[in-house]
Amino acid sequence: MTDRTTGMYWEDFSVGMIITTPARTITSTDIVNFACLSGDFNEVHTNWEYCKNTPFGEPIAHGPLVYAVMGGLQYASGVNRNTLLALLQVDKWRMLEPVKHGDTLHAEATVLETKPSKKTDRGVVKLHRKFVRQDGVVVQEMEVSILYRRKPQ
Template sequence: MIPLQVGQSAMTAGRTIGEGDVSLFAGLVGDFTPIHVDETFAKTTPHGTRIAHGPHSMATAIGMATHTGLFGERVIGLVNISWDFSGAVKIGDTIRSRVTVEELRPTSKPGRGLATYGFEVLNQRDEQIQRGRMKVIVRLDDKAEAGQ
């Protein structure tokens, strides 16, 4: 595991969101809102086509971030997520995210810390479509991480 440092940042690989992704997510969570699954209806909306579920895009951004080395086996549990959705993800869009370690502090339990990660989710045109923060409990294996 690479040591965590405040200000450390990584860009994820891109992931194209396909029709199967949207259908699978709809079935998984039971959300069959027409804007996601009914192309005829979706053509009548300002988007002009179906869009991915916001939480699906958020989860994809977080999932892709697990490949950056900023999480790994150090993550123990999720504490909080705060997320803003400023743009839609259409079927065929490719998203990626910039992830930054915004805060890292030890907790009262030895060897554990609270890490805050900032996310900026971008589409293939480099437009920001989501922004969020995720707080997780992490294992602090390095003395520098633990603030010693």
């Protein structure tokens, strides 16, 4: 998506459309900063020695950290700029693979449904989101319903 001053309105989405975001590399600093922000200092995210005896071998990113980064990447794609009103629902959120320091991720969102709202200035878009690692492996997936502005009359 090109740089835009205004994102996509509800009418711009069509079932089957796929939106791909830019990519970002997750760093150890991201993982530590998220632990500090959230207060989640679980050993699997913060303790290298502990993690040597886990299937991961090293600290892994928090699931919500990955979700937050992907939300930022969707904004960076221009889709949500000045048109997103609210995240309404998250369903079927699945953590499929661990995310480690150095993994580069992007999001692919497929439009599943568009539904007008009772209020004529907005509508709901339901998306299937996949968060994809540099090797093509899907690390998380979910369905989300987002409220978007409709085009001005």
